[in-house]
Amino acid sequence: MIEVQHLTKTYGHTAAVDDVSFTVRPGLVTGFLGPNGAGKSTTMRAILGLDRPSSGRVLVDGRAYRDLVAPLSTIGALLDARALDKRRSARNHLRVLGSTVGIGRRRVEQVLELVGLTDVADRAAGGYSLGMGQRLGIAAALLADPDIVMLDEPVNGLDPDGILWIRTLLRDLAAEGRTVFLSSHLMSEMELTADHLVVIGKGRIIADVPMTELLAGVGENRVCVTAPQADRLIGLLTSPDVSVLQKAPHVLEVTGVPAATIGEVAALHGIALHDLHPATASLEEAYMNLTHASVTHRGTPVLTGSAVR
Numbered sequence: 376m377i378e379v380q381h382l383t384k385t386y387g388h389t390a391a392v393d394d395v396s397f398t399v400r401p402g403l404v405t406g407f408l409g410p411n412g413a414g415k416s417t418t419m420r421a422i423l424g425l426d427r428p429s430s431g432r433v434l435v436d437g438r439a440y441r442d443l444v445a446p447l448s449t450i451g452a453l454l455d456a457r458a459l460d461k462r463r464s465a466r467n468h469l470r471v472l473g474s475t476v477g478i479g480r481r482r483v484e485q486v487l488e489l490v491g492l493t494d495v496a497d498r499a500a501g502g503y504s505l506g507m508g509q510r511l512g513i514a515a516a517l518l519a520d521p522d523i524v525m526l527d528e529p530v531n532g533l534d535p536d537g538i539l540w541i542r543t544l545l546r547d548l549a550a551e552g553r554t555v556f557l558s559s560h561l562m563s564e565m566e567l568t569a570d571h572l573v574v575i576g577k578g579r580i581i582a583d584v585p586m587t588e589l590l591a592g593v594g595e596n597r598v599c600v601t602a603p604q605a606d607r608l609i610g611l612l613t614s615p616d617v618s619v620l621q622k623a624p625h626v627l628e629v630t631g632v633p634a635a636t637i638g639e640v641a642a643l644h645g646i647a648l649h650d651l652h653p654a655t656a657s658l659e660e661a662y663m664n665l666t667h668a669s670v671t672h673r674g675t676p677v678l679t680g681s682a683v684r
């Protein structure tokens with residue numbers, strides 16, 4: 376378990392993290408989300424004792440990181456996959472890391488196999504692709520078979536096969552009763568991987584909720600309808616309590632009427648429906664709603680056509 380208690384970290388006059396409290400529980404995959412600069416890495420660094428909190432504290436299995444008896448087998452972490460000696464091979468990197476805590480060569484070979492690096496294990500890590508480097512970082516995090524796994528952007532640079540692999544791995548680790556905590560900007564991937572979410576914006580916690588609860592709160596009361604005669608249906612559904620959004624010529628999103636009622640109205644007027652289902656929100660949509668006010672680094676739309684000239 377990881378317990379973050381009233382954590383504040385300031386750099387100069389700026390609070391990177393401001394009175395943040397949450398608990399990461401065993402047996403679940405907990406996702407850590409937030410816009411760029413929200414404070415995710417700062418929080419993760421504080422968990423590992425790499426940054427000293429300005430106030431508050433972080434406990435890992437009940438102790439501050441520096442007080443852990445066996446830190447590597449308590450929490451395995453990947454914060455920055457590039458932070459390693461680039462001249463060293465993956466095999467040597469893991470052997471050196473393992474030797475500091477009595478981990479033998481057999482376990483090194485096991486994790487190399489687990490992350491799919493056995494074939495390239497003797498090549499210098501400096502020549503690895505981004506995805507291979509990530510795999511090596513994940514191997515290092517798992518080396519001492521830790522109870523808690525914490526990964527900052529683990530899917531960064533992984534190919535589709537690698538993304539599926541890490542998703543399955545993290546879900547399996549949680550199913551074994553371990554604590555899994557990961558950050559990612561890939562909402563679709565987080566939606567498939569995490570059971571619980573902690574969302575941070577401008578250094579403060581915006582949400583600390585089960586995934587199902589977050590998604591249920593957004594999709595409520597909306598129904599997707601596909602009908603070739605969508606225009607006729609709009610006319611029949613229009614009322615002060617109902618809003619109809621035409622998402623495509625034949626596709627409507629209706630709020631305020633149950634799917635069954637829409638089906639009955641359509642049947643009564645001989646309107647064919649090609650599809651009718653309650654809308655489910657995506658994590659991306661829920662996340663955008665939550666964090667809209669907390670985005671500090673926003674791009675501007677690309678201008679096209681006459682607007683450029």
Ligand SMILES: Nc1ncnc2c1ncn2[C@@H]1O[C@H](COP(=O)(O)OP(=O)(O)OP(=O)(O)O)[C@@H](O)[C@H]1O
Pocket residue numbers: 386390391392409410411412413414415416417418
């Ligand atoms: N060493 C530092 N010195 C000064 N400011 C820092 C330092 N580290 C982080 N910050 C600031 O703290 C804030 C939070 O940064 P942090 O890296 O924790 O965000 P993040 O959520 O991990 O962002 P990203 O998604 O872009 O990785 C940012 O405003 C950042 O500029």
